[in-house]
Amino acid sequence: MINRTSAPIVNGEIAFKFPELKIASSSNGIKIISSYKPTAPLINFRLTIKKGSIYDLPELNGTALLTTRMIDEGAGKYNSLELNQEISFLGTHLGINCDNENIFFSFTSLSENFEQSLYLLSEIIKNPHFYLTDFEREKETLINTLKLVQAYPDFIAEDSFKKLMFGDNNYGIDIFGNLDSLNNITLEHLKEHYTNFYTPNDTIISVVGNIENEPLLNLVEKYIGDWKNNSNTIFKPNLDLSPSLSGTYFLNLPGSVQSEIRVGILTPNIDLNNYPAILLNIIFGGDISSRLNQVLREKEGITYGAYSHFEIMRNISAFLIGTSVDLVNSFKAIELIKTVMDDVRKNITEEELNYAKSKLINKLPLRFESILSLNSTINHLEIMGLGFDYYNNYTANIKSVTLEDVQKLASRLFIKENYIFFLTGDKDKYFDLNLDEEIFEIDKSGRVVNSL
């Protein structure tokens, strides 16, 4: 019989080194970062333009997203269906989308189909048709998609919560915009958007997979090198942030059988080089073993999961908490979240810190296993300006954090009175409770309409 009472001793250490990267530029100034990874006959290609939906004009929100939906509806010598047939015949998976800060083009192809896939992508980027018939169809589809997702409680919660968190700042606006702004968009607006933003000036390319650097650079030059820079006129987004509101806010969703709960605070001084913050999040709510999930799920059983994360983008940063609970336990969940905040603010243990450090350091080999995950990381390092030594220095940086560093941050961060607590649910089903604090009811635009 073996002794099963304690965990086995670890079999040696795995030294981690971030994969070697090659960095070059195309003749039109695009930075190209690549890593040769011949473990499978696959190549992942990403082209990112650092201009996302925050640059949409307020009355035309949704323009960046609609442009990504339109841009592959015909390009060069191919109409929409012909272009799709060419890509699909290769088996290549092409993705085009955007977030608040970036426009993303990416594809994964078999090595043997890489050049043809790159040629087709280059036609999409350089020579899109923007025909009226395609525009009308895609606009109607996007409007209907927005109507469709507006029925999802988590979408509604995120949308309203963002408005509360970021106010008039452009990060408070969903990439979809709204029905009015989508209706305002014309084909001319999309063409203007394309001319202003789809240019090599703010573009990077990253490639990982079964292709060596020299042939890769030759192909990029051949197909993307003649993409012309534009002198663009760019709307200056509103990036001002008012001091965060605090208090508890509620959005009525009749018929809901659960409450969506969101909690947040702006954290303007926290970025991805803030290692105490990365560790604190693991301890508080960053994984299934964190305190938040242990209390709400494993001890109380009132949710399927409760998590936290730092939302860190180029211009904003916020600490966010989210969970879904049954209606009866909505306010109990909020009280428990406050209790966990208090507890973490007062006392983090050495054991918790060591756990968080081990998790982050030991996970490095798994994080970069696939070409997709590695390329996604390379892309992220570049667009966030973190430098390519980030993960080579990561272990030392994580190890250097002390308990005092994390505790100091927690005592500054977890002052519950500074947070926005937000929940959605069916008012008729749970607002018969005796509440000891004021709750502000808001509408879907984030405007306070009532005090409960």
Add this chain to the structure above:
Amino acid sequence: MKTLDIESRSHKLGNGLEIVLHKDSSVPVTAVNLWYKVGAANDKTGKTGYAHLFEHLMFQGSQNIPKEAHFRFIQEAGGSANGSTSRDRTNYYESIPSNQLELALWLESDRMGFLLEALNEEKLENQKSVVINERLEHYDNQPYGLVNEKLNSLLYPLGHPHHSPVIGYLEDIKKFSLEDAYSYFKNYYSPSNAILTVAGDINYESTLELIQKYFADIKDGKTLIEDNFDLLSQLEGNKYLEHFDKVNIPQIYFGWRTNKIFHEDEVDLHTLAFILSGNKNSLLTKQLVYDTQLCQRVSAQNDLSKYDGSFLISATPKRIEDIERIKKAIFDKIENLISSNNNLENEIRTAINNFKFEFVHSIEKISTRADLLSSYKYYVNEPNWFLQDYERFNKVTTESLKNIAKKYLTNNFVELRVLPKND
């Protein structure tokens, strides 16, 4: 295709546990993947959701592992872990840095051998509550969240292994008792009812030794075998249901009974789904989204399992008043596919190129490869079946697709319409 020739070694322990090992040291990562040959299809009427709820209990600790420590051990080691329940099986898996293999084997073996020693009423009640919230979050409080539940209850009669949802009905989840948990474990969680795959940066000999060390002394039990379901009958008539939901946009669904996974018809059904909706030029998408613009999306899906299967077509109309036209267009297109002389060779080639990409892409990650090895071992008793699986598609022809469409899609069907509820 050499890429799809995945070498593996199979073994069987004295207690019946089947082992699959696969070595690939290109990255210092190892995947442990354990399939128990029991899933939601084995849930009984009135006891739905038990397979899934039991998956939750497996993370509640065992004799030597405290409650929820499984995740903590694996995450601290830099790995990830989870489980999932389908109709046919329940699986548990860990991806770990390769020096942590023994940890994963220790954790998996302790709950395979010694789960009941640590199971109690408090843990059970806690996880029942968690699963109830999972159901509320992912199904009851989601627009279209009850679609699969409604479709399956129409497609399959009460008592059929696909009739009820994997997560189970709320009232059944609430009834699950500690006694049920004990008998469930004894009936289905024996070593001889499981397949353990270890893939990645391993040494064949030492890995087998470690598996023997942790699993060989686990006593085998008697597995409850239930393969005597009354299956594969077609619907006796068409069925129609309107479901009013908290949605803004309607969706329509059509479903047909088909056949079992790995049945000879599977590749034609899979290719048919692609040819109907796999890209913008596919038959239904081109007609309904591009030519007539009646829909903003259309999708065909082939859903096969160990005991039975279905073929589903769904569509999102742009206007609610067009539903009847869309239905007619879908059935006309199927009829046209069967009766016309159109040659589909180009569409078939496109479909196969896509499947080839998906095969190669799916085996890039060690964890996915491990799961596929377990899957092939389970369904066809041969883990290295990647190449054969891919080459099966070479037999698809225009004629075989027409035949398969005629064989299944001209039978009785179910129709579900999800319509906006007017409060």
